[in-house]
Amino acid sequence: MKLAIVGDSHCIDPHGPEPEKAQDRHHFRDTQVYQQQLCALIRDEAPDLMISTGDMVDWCSPANIAYAHHLFSSMGVPWLMTPGNHDYSGADHQPRADAPDLWQAQGVELHNRVIDADGLRVVLVDSHDSGVPEGTGAWLDSLAATPGPMISITHVPWNTPPLRDLILHRQPKRDLRKYIQSRAPDLYQPHVRGRFAACFFGHLHFQGHTQVDGTAMHILPLSICASDREYPEQGRIVLLDTATLDLRWRALGQ
Numbered sequence: 001m002k003l004a005i006v007g008d009s010h011c012i013d014p015h016g017p018e019p020e021k022a023q024d025r026h027h028f029r030d031t032q033v034y035q036q037q038l039c040a041l042i043r044d045e046a047p048d049l050m051i052s053t054g055d056m057v058d059w060c061s062p063a064n065i066a067y068a069h070h071l072f073s074s075m076g077v078p079w080l081m082t083p084g085n086h087d088y089s090g091a092d093h094q095p096r097a098d099a100p101d102l103w104q105a106q107g108v109e110l111h112n113r114v115i116d117a118d119g120l121r122v123v124l125v126d127s128h129d130s131g132v133p134e135g136t137g138a139w140l141d142s143l144a145a146t147p148g149p150m151i152s153i154t155h156v157p158w159n160t161p162p163l164r165d166l167i168l169h170r171q172p173k174r175d176l177r178k179y180i181q182s183r184a185p186d187l188y189q190p191h192v193r194g195r196f197a198a199c200f201f202g203h204l205h206f207q208g209h210t211q212v213d214g215t216a217m218h219i220l221p222l223s224i225c226a227s228d229r230e231y232p233e234q235g236r237i238v239l240l241d242t243a244t245l246d247l248r249w250r251a252l253g254q
C-alpha cells in the first residue's frame with residue numbers, strides 16, 4: 001500500500017469572510033498555483049491513502065475548513081489528518097472550543113486513532129496544543145502490547161533531547177515550549193521510545209531527519225510553497241511503501 005504523508009498546507013479561503021486577516025496572511029492565501037501542483041502530484045502518484053500532519057488551515061473557520069476540505073477531496077484519494085495548532089485556533093489565535101465540531105461538520109476527525117495499512121499500524125496522535133489528550137500514554141501502551149510494525153503521525157515533535165537538538169541546530173531562536181510537545185514531558189520515554197519504525201511530524205516548516213532509539217524521525221516541510229516568502233525545503237511530500245517502509249520524497253512541479 002502506498003501512503004502519502006503531507007505537511008502543513010495552511011489553507012485560506014481567498015474569498016472568505018475575514019479579508020483583513022487573509023491579507024495579513026497573504027503568503028499563505030495566495031498559494032493556489034502550489035495547491036494545484038500538490039493536486040497534480042497526488043493524482044500522479046495515486047496513493048491508497050493521504051494523511052496530513054496538520055495545520056491544514058491557517059486559522060480555524062468554517063470557510064477555511066470548507067476550502068481545505070474541498071481541495072483535499074479534489075485529489076481523488078481518501079485522506080485523514082492529525083490536527084495542528086492552526087486547525088484549532090481562530091483568527092485571533094485563540095483556541096476554538098468548537099473546532100472539533102467544525103471539522104466534524106465536514107466529516108473530518110481530529111482525535112487519536114490507529115489505522116491498519118495492510119498490516120502496518122499508522123498511529124495518529126493529536127498534539128495540536130503541544131500536549132496530547134489525557135490517556136494517550138495508556139493507549140500507546142495498549143497498542144504496543146500487540147506485535148507488528150507501527151509508525152506515528154503527529155503535528156508537534158515528541159519531547160526528547162535529540163529532537164530538541166535537531167530543531168535548535170536548524171533554527172536556534174525557536175521557542176521549544178511551542179515547537180516540541182512541552183505539555184507532554186513524560187510521554188516519550190515510557191510510552192513512545194523504541195516502539196515505532198518511523199515517526200512523522202509537521203509544525204516546524206522545514207524538513208529534518210534524525211534517528212532516535214532506533215526510530216527514524218522525520219519533520220515534514222510545508223506541503224505547498226508560500227507566496228513571497230521562502231520556507232526551507234517547502235513544497236515537498238513523502239511517499240511511504242507500507243510493506244517495505246521505504247520512503248520517497250517528491251517536490252511539487254517535478
Ligand SMILES: [Fe+2]
Pocket residue numbers: 008010055084086203204205
Ligand atoms: Fe504550521
